[in-house]
Amino acid sequence: MRVSGFGGQGIILAGYIVGKAAAIHDKKQATMVQAYGPEARGSACSSQVVVAEEPIEFPYLSASDVLACMSQEAYEKFVGELREGGTLLIDETLVTMGALDKDVQIFSIPATQFAEDLGRKIVANIVMLGFVAGTTDVVTAEAMREAVASSVPPAAVELNMKAFDQGYEYGVAQRAAGGAAAFKAAALEAELIGSTQEAS
Amino acid sequence: MSEDRSVLTGDHFITGDEACAEGGMAAGCMFFGGYPITPATEVAERMAKRLPEVGGTFIQMEDEIASMNSILGASWAGAKSMTSTSGPGFSLMMENLGLGIMLETPCVLVNVQRGGPSTGLPTLVAQADMMQARWGSHGDYQLIALAPVSCQECFDLTLQAFNYSEKYRVPVLVMTDESMGHMTEKVVIPPKEELEVINRKMYDGPKGEYLPFKADDDLVPPMMKVGDGHRIHVTGLTHDERGYPVMSADAHETLVRRLIDKIKKNVDDIILVEEIDLEGADIVIVSYGISARVSYRALRMAKEAGANVGMLRLITVWPFPEKMIRELAKKVQTFIVPEINAGQIVLEVERCAAGNAETVLLSKLGGAVFQPEEIVEAILAEGKAPRKKASATKKKAGASKKKAAATKKKASGAKKTAKTKSSKKTTKKVGR
Amino acid sequence: MATELSVVDSAMPDHPMEELLRMDRLPHIWCPGCGLGTSMTSFIVGLQELDIDLDKAVVVSGIGCTGRVAGYVKLDSFHTTHGRAIPFATGLKLANPELKVIVFSGDGDLSAIGGNHLIHAARRNIDITVVCVNNFIYGMTGGQAAPTTPLTATSSTTPYGCYEHPFNLPYLAAASGAVFVARWTALHVRRMKDTMKEAIEKPGFSFVEIISPCPTVYLRRNKMGDGLAMMNYFKDKAEIRHGIDPKDAGIIMGGKIIVGKFVDIDRAAHHQMMEDQLGDIWPHDVVQPGLEEEKRAAKA
Numbered sequence: 001m002r003v004s005g006f007g008g009q010g011i012i013l014a015g016y017i018v019g020k021a022a023a024i025h026d027k028k029q030a031t032m033v034q035a036y037g038p039e040a041r042g043s044a045c046s047s048q049v050v051v052a053e054e055p056i057e058f059p060y061l062s063a064s065d066v067l068a069c070m071s072q073e074a075y076e077k078f079v080g081e082l083r084e085g086g087t088l089l090i091d092e093t094l095v096t097m098g099a100l101d102k103d104v105q106i107f108s109i110p111a112t113q114f115a116e117d118l119g120r121k122i123v124a125n126i127v128m129l130g131f132v133a134g135t136t137d138v139v140t141a142e143a144m145r146e147a148v149a150s151s152v153p154p155a156a157v158e159l160n161m162k163a164f165d166q167g168y169e170y171g172v173a174q175r176a177a178g179g180a181a182a183f184k185a186a187a188l189e190a191e192l193i194g195s196t197q198e199a200s
Numbered sequence: 201m202s203e204d205r206s207v208l209t210g211d212h213f214i215t216g217d218e219a220c221a222e223g224g225m226a227a228g229c230m231f232f233g234g235y236p237i238t239p240a241t242e243v244a245e246r247m248a249k250r251l252p253e254v255g256g257t258f259i260q261m262e263d264e265i266a267s268m269n270s271i272l273g274a275s276w277a278g279a280k281s282m283t284s285t286s287g288p289g290f291s292l293m294m295e296n297l298g299l300g301i302m303l304e305t306p307c308v309l310v311n312v313q314r315g316g317p318s319t320g321l322p323t324l325v326a327q328a329d330m331m332q333a334r335w336g337s338h339g340d341y342q343l344i345a346l347a348p349v350s351c352q353e354c355f356d357l358t359l360q361a362f363n364y365s366e367k368y369r370v371p372v373l374v375m376t377d378e379s380m381g382h383m384t385e386k387v388v389i390p391p392k393e394e395l396e397v398i399n400r401k402m403y404d405g406p407k408g409e410y411l412p413f414k415a416d417d418d419l420v421p422p423m424m425k426v427g428d429g430h431r432i433h434v435t436g437l438t439h440d441e442r443g444y445p446v447m448s449a450d451a452h453e454t455l456v457r458r459l460i461d462k463i464k465k466n467v468d469d470i471i472l473v474e475e476i477d478l479e480g481a482d483i484v485i486v487s488y489g490i491s492a493r494v495s496y497r498a499l500r501m502a503k504e505a506g507a508n509v510g511m512l513r514l515i516t517v518w519p520f521p522e523k524m525i526r527e528l529a530k531k532v533q534t535f536i537v538p539e540i541n542a543g544q545i546v547l548e549v550e551r552c553a554a555g556n557a558e559t560v561l562l563s564k565l566g567g568a569v570f571q572p573e574e575i576v577e578a579i580l581a582e583g584k585a586p587r588k589k590a591s592a593t594k595k596k597a598g599a600s601k602k603k604a605a606a607t608k609k610k611a612s613g614a615k616k617t618a619k620t621k622s623s624k625k626t627t628k629k630v631g632r
Numbered sequence: 633m634a635t636e637l638s639v640v641d642s643a644m645p646d647h648p649m650e651e652l653l654r655m656d657r658l659p660h661i662w663c664p665g666c667g668l669g670t671s672m673t674s675f676i677v678g679l680q681e682l683d684i685d686l687d688k689a690v691v692v693s694g695i696g697c698t699g700r701v702a703g704y705v706k707l708d709s710f711h712t713t714h715g716r717a718i719p720f721a722t723g724l725k726l727a728n729p730e731l732k733v734i735v736f737s738g739d740g741d742l743s744a745i746g747g748n749h750l751i752h753a754a755r756r757n758i759d760i761t762v763v764c765v766n767n768f769i770y771g772m773t774g775g776q777a778a779p780t781t782p783l784t785a786t787s788s789t790t791p792y793g794c795y796e797h798p799f800n801l802p803y804l805a806a807a808s809g810a811v812f813v814a815r816w817t818a819l820h821v822r823r824m825k826d827t828m829k830e831a832i833e834k835p836g837f838s839f840v841e842i843i844s845p846c847p848t849v850y851l852r853r854n855k856m857g858d859g860l861a862m863m864n865y866f867k868d869k870a871e872i873r874h875g876i877d878p879k880d881a882g883i884i885m886g887g888k889i890i891v892g893k894f895v896d897i898d899r900a901a902h903h904q905m906m907e908d909q910l911g912d913i914w915p916h917d918v919v920q921p922g923l924e925e926e927k928r929a930a931k932a
Binding site for chain 2: 654656657687688690692702703706707708709710711712713716718719720721722723724725726727728730731748749752906910913914915
């Protein structure tokens, strides 16, 4: 899978956590390779994670099965490499999707919005990881949870777990609904509830 | 009081750079002198954090020249020592890598290769320092260079590098690269008691009789620690067994010949390779480091496409496994050598093939690793080529797909190297 | 030479410094009238007078005439590459802080090719002593200009006279952070000896400059006479000014030479700073260097 966004979002950390969850907690093999521009902040940035049962021969992605996009630039750059039948996860706060010419499953979460609501925009990547765990089988939710807890500063564990759980639950619900479109449709039907909440 | 933090037994998800640092820690490294440089900085950063935990010393020196010298000094004071760098820093270290060789000082240098020449591609991969590793310092010498294929091997081979360096009193190079250095992967660190750790032979005779450069039968002199009271003199000048400078052809022949022979005569112990399906193969991939990693997949894909192909992975690159390539050349049709440079190790393969097999270079100049398909294409192309025994080296520009003009060379006098002690066939497999 | 002068009484040593000189390496290679012999002699007498374990004393030199000191002293001694004595010494000292490490080298070695190492070792306040014998020239290679060659002086690479400003080495060392800075000439043998003793005992980075005649390629070329003439020059022109600001101790052709102890301040040495900063992270039960497993076990 590929996690992508811009520098400063914790994209590399997110990729690292996925790999760690697979390698250490799920006891599988995993590699994580990062790519970033020379700037520390703001440039396009992505991490490639390969998870396998067998030792990994080739640690780079020629095509991705799962693509998580947390910026418009990253979405446009990487959506082409997504395999037919793959899974696309987007942070809808920051990404507007265009028309896709292939059959992929799409899940969508306002990850950055959720993080802002939690008071720290910086945990958007962890919301996204929860979402990954909720919508895909790359790693188990338990492994991802443990990997998050052991990869963030001790003082921030509680906040990050909260961020993770929000993403996870949103993901589980969306997966049960059969993807973003079905989920959105269901949400539209329940618009009354939505607007009531907005009004309050 | 404190728990032993030198070996962090367990499963880790760490980068190749960090694994190199942990390999050093597990070997008992107590001193690191280094200078920041992409993509090797993470080795130094890890050591800065880790060494104080075991009472060791980390120092960020003013440049790579100083880094290299500091680890030599520390080694003579009795501490296992290491440094890490990349291209530009590797160039600066060459002067005192030579001093380390001349003073027979155990130490380990990790080179996380990036694209060059000059500043080149700081954040991108290359394997273009392989010849510099062998010949970069002036004068005649032999040293040992190892090339890991995974983050696990970054750990294993850095530990192994310390063992060789302690055993043979020679600086040992770990030739990794940016892609491995920055790749994060599962690394399993075994319990301390399961690790083989070699410490240098120490002189235990009476004070005043110690000759710091008098070798034992294995051509390696026992060592001492500064402050032990032997009051020795050590110089980078050509010297005798006492360490005293002697400016003569005889003294130089004696000393430098031994420095070379202590490695060459121990190639059976030093050369590590991984052999995959060599028996009966027409085509053999000879590769190392990240290019060998990619070749694993290429090998499988080519086999699926019907190619009769095997692979020889060089774990020890220097000293070069001459004998093994020489023997293989008699049995196989073609060697394919993928490497991320303009053709370095391929020259050694071609030399040892000596006209008995064709040698094909698959070259990429840095910035990206090979795609397995590029290697598969080369294998399949060779598989279709008519079998011929004339020596020819073809070069393929992997990136541009342009076929460069084939360099034809007649194998001349391959058998005349009677004086050269060639390696016995040594096949050691190291699990990856 | 020493053996030729040996006294009949077999109980007497052949040479009063036999204990600390490699007699089998003598006679030395230095020219008649050179100040290196007196500098090394003062150093050895100083060591003999000091109450330290000489097994723990190490001399590290670079390349050049002064670099040969490491080859004559009977201590653990290292003759390293050009300019690199200080980083080599840094490694020795940090890996085993019990060692007394003395770098003995020349002005070209320490301030040109090794200049960066000099200022950084001073900045870090590594607990070593640097003795810099300054003869204003590259002697061993035949008299080329050094960073210390005074303005207008001729050398083989400044045939029309030197037009580059020279380093004032005590000023450089002091500005870089040395806690002890002194200068003497090769004439001041007893003061030089006492200062070397003080420098060796001083915790932190100490720097001692010895102004020394090079009759063969500096004095001759600059028509300044022989070694003895230079000694007379030192006698006439050296001015003892303890505590002077080293910026006022620059040397000009034909001018006076300010000597004395310029800097003697207290500042925690590198090793102390490291231990203090690392606090409990550093397991104090661990004895360096790392190979002494049994000692480590005993302390634990």
